[in-house]
Amino acid sequence: MNSDFFQFSPGAYLAPVVDWLNANFHPFFNAVTRFIETILNAIEASLLTLPAYAVIVIIAALSVVFVSLRIGIMAAIALSFCFVAGLWEASMQTIALVTVAVLISVSIAFPLGVLASRHKRLEAALRPVLDIMQTVPPWVYLIPAVMIFSLGRVPAIIATIVYGIPPMLRLTTLAFNQIPKDLVELGNAIGAPPRAILLKIEIPSAMPTLLVGLNQCILLSLAMVVLAGLVGAGGLGAEVTRGLTRMEMGLGLRAGLAIVAVAILLDRLSRNALHRPRAAAINT
Template sequence: MNLPKLPIGRGIEALEAWMEDQFGPIFDFIRIIIGSLVDFIHMALNSGPSLLMIALLTVLTWFLGKWKLASFALIGLLLIDNLGYWDNAMETLSIVLSASLLSIVIGVPLGILCARSGLIQGIVTPVLDFMQTMPAFVYLLPAVSFFSLGVVPGVIASIIFAVPPTIRLTNLGIRQVPGELVEAADAFGSTPNQKLFKLQLPIALPTMMAGINQTIMLSLSMVVISSMIGAQGLGADVYRAVTQTKTGTGFEAGISIVVLAILLDRMTQKMVNKNKRQR
């Protein structure tokens, strides 16, 4: 028995065309905001000579992780500069930081709402499952349709791909706050906001930071994929090396991405450990 094919593809394309017609000005506004954010971070990272920025980043990592992490930061960043990928690395870092920052701004409030309402959690969880299992390349198509080519659709695709861990672990961290402490806060007459900001969020912060760490890593993993739609940086170097079969160039750009990934991962982990010690 041959059943007719469900018109899912045509429906998605019709929805896409309708959204372009109805929300075009909103998409233009979002493109301007995200583009300005990326440009601002990129300008800040390139505000001085590369050696000066390396020194500042090394000092920052020393405060977080003492001499081991600072030594790796110094050697790794000097290697990136020596290979000639400093400007592209800073462009990549600006894209990753922009996507991560926006993911946190979106993910933390959604995670709090999920922790407060089982109904919202029941609605959001299947959406997160869909977002995490859909191939990342698929996100590039609507991003290009709504935001054209360039860095902005790359950031949007990165946000969609990377935001679920922040939502999930914010929700989990708040729900794991001991019930006795919540009951004690209620007994002392705490308002919901006081309970959230003075009790639940401080206790849940290590778990939330683990989600933010995953979000940053996932954003960085989208760098090469985003280069296919015009996002520049190290991902574009890797993509060009693949298309031109230049193994050495691809390896050099890949090493630069690895250095950034390790630095971002260790820095966020040190922030989590430092918070635990303070608690």
């Protein structure tokens, strides 16, 4: 018997679905594209309009004021390396891509995580979906995104959003499940409205775990954005792809080190900038 009889080809079933989506939801996809491009262009303009040294000084100064002197020095060194390596524009494009993807991922994952912590059936329904999303190889997300949005930065951000949602959603649900019930009952006892309980009791209590989720979302988004250089996302991922296709070891090495510098910068800033206000509140 022909072995092809037992083979399953999901592409034969998915291709008509994608064609139907493109035919019937084209205005919606165009609106999503314009929305993402508008935000992305605004962030890129804010990073690339000023000279590189001015941006380095501003970011380092803000890091010193809002985080610490050590983080400010680290930020200056990381950004200076990206400039000296000749990858300043690509680095800023990568930071802009990560920023947009993380903002949208958190805006989707946080409310879903809060709802999942309150409704166990929703949490049970989301659990297998999140398992699949975190098991699928990252580059697989690029395929449907490119099929719907074509090549460019928008499919890269869409794929990054999908890849960055699971860790933030899981840890948001975990954070709210770990809130002591006594605190919530105390808020109800004094007659606090649900919004006040959420903002003044639940979110501050869940903040340590939420920060871990945000940190993981940022780092995974950076990894996905770099991989998205394969589909024309630009940034440091495009430089890595160019170095690989042209067998230029120097370019690939410089781009790889710039990615490490950006990753360290985003990791330290996200971790320390958000921990400091909490530590200051505890000390007072």
